[in-house]
Amino acid sequence: MEQQAAAAAGRPGQEPGGRGAVRGPREWRAAVIGAPVAHSLSPVLHRAAYADLGLEHWSYEAIEVAPPRLPVLLDELAAPADGDAGRATWAGLSVTMPHKQSLLTLLDAVDPLARTVGAVNTVIAQRSGAGPALLTGFNTDVAGIVEAIAETRQGGARGRPRARGGGALVLGSGATACSALAALTELGAGPIAVAARRHAGPGRALSAAQRMGIEIEALTWTPGEESSDAAIARRAAQSQVVVSTLPARAADTLAPHLAPRLSPARGKGGPAPGAGGPVLLDVAYDPWPSVLAAAWQAAGGLVAPGWLMLLHQAVAQVRLMTGRAPRVAPIRAALARALEAR
Numbered sequence: 001m002e003q004q005a006a007a008a009a010g011r012p013g014q015e016p017g018g019r020g021a022v023r024g025p026r027e028w029r030a031a032v033i034g035a036p037v038a039h040s041l042s043p044v045l046h047r048a049a050y051a052d053l054g055l056e057h058w059s060y061e062a063i064e065v066a067p068p069r070l071p072v073l074l075d076e077l078a079a080p081a082d083g084d085a086g087r088a089t090w091a092g093l094s095v096t097m098p099h100k101q102s103l104l105t106l107l108d109a110v111d112p113l114a115r116t117v118g119a120v121n122t123v124i125a126q127r128s129g130a131g132p133a134l135l136t137g138f139n140t141d142v143a144g145i146v147e148a149i150a151e152t153r154q155g156g157a158r159g160r161p162r163a164r165g166g167g168a169l170v171l172g173s174g175a176t177a178c179s180a181l182a183a184l185t186e187l188g189a190g191p192i193a194v195a196a197r198r199h200a201g202p203g204r205a206l207s208a209a210q211r212m213g214i215e216i217e218a219l220t221w222t223p224g225e226e227s228s229d230a231a232i233a234r235r236a237a238q239s240q241v242v243v244s245t246l247p248a249r250a251a252d253t254l255a256p257h258l259a260p261r262l263s264p265a266r267g268k269g270g271p272a273p274g275a276g277g278p279v280l281l282d283v284a285y286d287p288w289p290s291v292l293a294a295a296w297q298a299a300g301g302l303v304a305p306g307w308l309m310l311l312h313q314a315v316a317q318v319r320l321m322t323g324r325a326p327r328v329a330p331i332r333a334a335l336a337r338a339l340e341a342r
Contacts, residue, residue: 014299026081029088030321033065033073034096039206039286041307041338042094045314048334049326059088060320070099074106077125078132090133092321093123100175101203107137114139117182119175122317138320144313145183145281149241151312152279152304168193169236170205171221172245176283178208180243185214189241193217195232207236223253233257240270241279244292248284255295277302283309286342311335 022336032042046060065073072211075092081089086165094105103120104110114120120164127133168189173196183191199206199218219235221227233254236242244251280296285306291299297303311332318326 023223024059027088028055029060029094030058030089030091030093031061031063031093032096033070033099035064035066035098037062037064037096040096041310042096042314042337043333044334045057045311045331046094046318048331049315049318050224050322052326052330053318053322055322058091065099067102070102071106074123074135077123078108078135080130080132081127081195086238089138090125090128092125092317093318095123097175100334103137106147110135113142113182116211117142117178117221118203118211119178121179121313122320124320124340133290133313139182140180140313141179141309142182142319144309144311145180145243147312148281148304148308149183149187149233149243149279151308152281152302167191167193167239168241168243169232169239170243170245171232172196173199175203176245176246177205177243179238180245180281181205181208181212181214181216182192184241184243185212187241191217193219193235193239194234195219195235197221197223221252229253230257236280237278239278242296244280244282244284244290246284248286248290250284251282251324252291255291256314258292258295259299279304281309282306285310285339298335307339308333 032040032182034040040062043062045061050058050060063073076094077090079090089216100119100121103123104115104118107123110120114137118141119139119141120143122138124136124138125133131339156171168184170177170184170192173194175194177194181192184190188284194205194216196205197220198204205216206218219232221232234257236254237258277300279302280293281304282290282293283306286292288305288307293303293305315326315328315331318324
């Protein structure tokens with residue numbers, strides 16, 4: 001992420017070449033886009049960050065954007081800053097499905113990590129004059145996954161312990177799964193297996209793995225089929241890290257097969273419960289806990305909730321958009337309040 005932040009010289013929140021020098025009275029605008037997007041907690045996170053940083057002239061909203069309208073919105077984002085002090089200038093976008101992969105061909109530039117992963121979740125409008133902004137795509141999902149797993153493995157202590165033995169398993173093969181591959185590689189987890197209905201296609205994990213220069217084992221999984229669920233659950237129990245990138249409830253059928261496999265009584269070289277035990281990151285956080293997460297934790301495993309990934313990727317996004325590093329604690333507190341209110 002440091003490389004990503006450094007790459008955004010001239011980012012909207014600071015003068016070109018400056019570090020942390022927030023501009024004056026101009027109003028800045030950012031948003032999360034997707035379809036659907038009404039459920040997004042990104043506005044809660046970014047607004048909390050702006051409040052912590054004292055960025056009174058920054059606003060953040062959620063905008064429903066269907067695929068046909070995406071190019072139109074990008075044109076608005078790149079438009080020259082309006083001299084009218086009453087109009088906000090676009091700073092950037094947070095991006096959720098279904099736009100993470102289609103943006104790769106619509107932007108002026110794409111950060112190397114996002115290009116390799118094959119998914120963009122952040123767009124920065126880089127401005128260096130009166131002309132149109134340069135739209136650059138970044139990926140902060142990787143950082144979010146890394147930080148969520150690291151924090152869970154060590155109870156919030158600083159540093160990033162590398163995953164130890166047992167390999168890793170990714171459930172799903174879409175855009176977030178591609179980010180998970182990069183994150184697991186950074187954490188030193190391997191070998192990595194990917195379980196999904198299908199693996200072929202330019203936006204799938206197999207293609208991303210080839211771009212990353214890593215080998216993965218492709219496992220065909222049919223959720224709801226007893227033997228298939230049992231086989232994937234068995235593989236999960238043998239892994240030190242499991243990342244489910246599936247929508248809410250899509251992995252529920254694995255839960256009944258986990259209890260006898262992650263039991264503390266398993267012993268004999270299997271993953272131990274508690275500190276250093278196997279970690280499940282379930283990116284679906286509504287409802288929470290998910291059926292899979294509840295079963296994993298009941299069986300003695302460690303659980304990283306999806307909102308933890310959301311928190312850390314948002315912190316990285318704020319740094320890219322504003323040039324400032326917000327404190328995590330106030331944003332975490334705002335997120336907790338929002339989750340409790342649901």
